[in-house]
Each structure stands twice: as C-alpha cells, then as structure tokens.
Amino acid sequence: MGTHISKAVPGRLYILAAAVMWSTSGLFTKTSLFDDWPLEERGLLMAFWRALFAGLLLAPAIRRPRMNWKLAPMAGCFAVMSVAYLNAVTMNTAANAIWLQSTAPLWIFIYTLILLRTPPKRRDAAPLTFCALGLGIILFYEFTSPAAGNSSAISSGAANFSSMGVAYGLVAGACYGAVVMFIRSLRSENVVWLVAVNHLFTAAVLAPFVIYLDRWPDIATYHGAAQLLVLAGFGLFQMGLPYLLFMRGLQRISGQEASLIALLEPVLVPAWVFFVLGNTETQWWTLVGGCLILTGLVIRYWPKRGSAAPL
Numbered sequence: 001m002g003t004h005i006s007k008a009v010p011g012r013l014y015i016l017a018a019a020v021m022w023s024t025s026g027l028f029t030k031t032s033l034f035d036d037w038p039l040e041e042r043g044l045l046m047a048f049w050r051a052l053f054a055g056l057l058l059a060p061a062i063r064r065p066r067m068n069w070k071l072a073p074m075a076g077c078f079a080v081m082s083v084a085y086l087n088a089v090t091m092n093t094a095a096n097a098i099w100l101q102s103t104a105p106l107w108i109f110i111y112t113l114i115l116l117r118t119p120p121k122r123r124d125a126a127p128l129t130f131c132a133l134g135l136g137i138i139l140f141y142e143f144t145s146p147a148a149g150n151s152s153a154i155s156s157g158a159a160n161f162s163s164m165g166v167a168y169g170l171v172a173g174a175c176y177g178a179v180v181m182f183i184r185s186l187r188s189e190n191v192v193w194l195v196a197v198n199h200l201f202t203a204a205v206l207a208p209f210v211i212y213l214d215r216w217p218d219i220a221t222y223h224g225a226a227q228l229l230v231l232a233g234f235g236l237f238q239m240g241l242p243y244l245l246f247m248r249g250l251q252r253i254s255g256q257e258a259s260l261i262a263l264l265e266p267v268l269v270p271a272w273v274f275f276v277l278g279n280t281e282t283q284w285w286t287l288v289g290g291c292l293i294l295t296g297l298v299i300r301y302w303p304k305r306g307s308a309a310p311l
Helices: 002-022 025-029 039-061 071-091 094-101 104-115 122-144 158-185 191-213 222-250 255-262 264-277 284-301
Strands: none
Touching (some): 002 255, 002 264, 025 039, 025 071, 025 222, 025 264, 039 071, 039 222, 071 094, 071 191, 094 122, 094 158, 094 264, 094 284, 104 122, 104 158, 122 158, 122 284, 191 222, 222 255, 264 284
C-alpha cells in the first residue's frame, strides 16, 4: 500500500504541473506584444509557432515510431483544433474558448453514438446533461447579449468577432473530441510519437499560410526578439513540456484521476488572464456555464469508492 501511494504522489504532481502549464495559454495570446498582428491572422500565426516549437522539443524523445493510416486524420483534426482554439482565444475571451473546447466529451458521445453505434451508458447521462446546459447558457448569451463582444482586444466589429470566436471554440471542441477518439484507437503506439506528429504536422500544414502572410518576428529589433522569445515559450512551456509531464503522470495514476486533476486547466485560464494581465473580460454566463460543464466532468470522472479506475 505504501509503495502504491509513493508511486501515485509524483504522478499526481506531474498531472497538476501539466494542467497549470496548459492553463497559461491566455497569457501568451492576450499579451500586447502581438497587437500589431491583425486579429484575423493572429490565431493562425500563433498556432504555427506554438506547434513548431512544441514539435521540435518532443522530437528527440520519440521512441519506436510506426506509420499508421490513422495518423493522417488525427493530425489533421489536431491542426484544425489548434488554429480554431487560438482564434477563439484571440476573438473572444480566454474563458469562453477553454470552456467551449472542454465540451469535447459531448462530441465524443456524439461520435461514439453515430460512428460506433454504441448506446450511452447510464453514468454518462448526468455529466452530458450538465455539459449541454453549460454550453447552452454560454451560446445563448453570447449570441443574444449586447455585452458579449466587449473583449478588450477588439476595438471595432466586436460583436461579429465575438460570435466568430464562439464558432471557433465549438470547432475546437469538436476536433479535440475527434483527436481523443483517434488517440484511443492508436493507444498501442508510442505516445510521444503521436504528440510529436500532431504538432509537427500542424506546423507543416500552416507553414505555407504563414509564408504567404509574410509576417515574421523581426529579431533585429527588441520588439521582434521579444515576440520570438514569447512564441518559443508558448510552444515549449505551454504545450511541449506539459504533454511530456502528462504522459509521465499517466504511467503512475489512472486515466480517470488524471482527467480529474487536469480539470484545473479551465478554472485557471481566466484567473491567469485576470491576475497577471488585469483583464476582466469574463462574463457571468461564462462563469455559470463553465461551472456546469466542470460539474458534469467531475461527476463523470470522480473515482468510485471500491472500484478500480481504468488506465
């Protein structure tokens, strides 16, 4: 028993550290360093740099790489998810973006029902209901409230950008769910290999668009050098290292417990933006909807007493 506890403690700390690092996405996307990048291009540009630096970090850790046809659709969904999520963050609030992406369990339920024709389990009913209610509240007030488009990052056409941000958030959640489905079907493959493929493929797909936009950090200037440094930190600190920590934690604790600890991420995203950047853009309906989604996920993944949680 003592050995099990001693093995679980570092695993929980690994997952906790990964969740905290993932939650810093809003700090990178909301920084004023990138205000000179057009809002409609910013998400794509940041997705490219984040994926590039994260992939380069993970590449040396790859072991036993094997080709599989499922790698292509998985990486494609991951690329779309990355761009959609960062567009959602830049065009709407960081809180809305992360909560909309956290609806992935709803999308997984839909995919499982339609593609695998697997009926829902009784234990999934309450969590899915809470997630649906939370999503419904966020969407209703985002599209009907005149205050929905007041993001400080947007000076004109705020309502239109806000609505686009919500749409991007939904796409991010749908693609995130698809990525999870593919990773589950590829669980016999090396995890670092799968994660590195996702990021490097994303960078490769976005590279032509970045070249076309021809917008690069000018490292000859202090501003450009600072941009490149922040982008490197975005890829290494917010994406690459957390994935490595998360995978190491999964070797020591169950997947259910890891998922529960990782729910700290959507809670911390708006907190970081508020306390570090002083951004108070989070609306009440985002807090209410987010709490409902979080409640549903906690209900779903809270370990049952006396039962062995699957890895």
